[in-house]
Amino acid sequence: xxxxxxxxxxxxxxxxxxxxxxxxxxxxxxxxxxxxxxxxxxxxxxxxxxxxxxxxxxxxxxxxxxxxxxxxxxxxxxxxxxxxxxxxxxxxxxxxxx
Numbered sequence: 028x029x030x031x032x033x034x035x036x037x038x039x040x041x042x043x044x045x046x047x048x049x050x051x052x053x054x055x056x057x058x059x060x061x062x063x064x065x066x067x068x069x070x071x072x073x074x075x076x077x078x079x080x081x082x083x084x085x086x087x088x089x090x091x092x093x094x095x096x097x098x099x100x101x102x103x104x105x106x107x108x109x110x111x112x113x114x115x116x117x118x119x120x121x122x123x124x125x
Contacts, residue, residue, distance in 0.1 A: 030087045034112035037104040044096035048108045051088040055079055061093035074098050078105045
């Protein structure tokens with residue numbers, strides 16, 4: 028799947044995360060700003076990378092501003108951002124139906 032346009036999902040409220048995604052030309056990149064980065068930064072990055080792999084996305088720049096979101100929220104916000112950043116054809120993929 029290929030990111031074709033920039034997309035944003037989430038808020039800056041407590042216990043949420045704001046995810047931005049856009050096309051990259053040098054593989055996947057993650058820029059994380061988190062209030063709990065020292066404790067959970069590696070886990071947040073792993074969750075983002077795992078979700079990108081699930082959607083077979085290999086060239087995306089992901090910005091994440093985290094305010095203490097749980098993994099399920101991180102995944103949901105990233106999936107929403109991916110959905111809004113891919114082509115209409117890719118939106119018909121089985122991975123969005125699960």
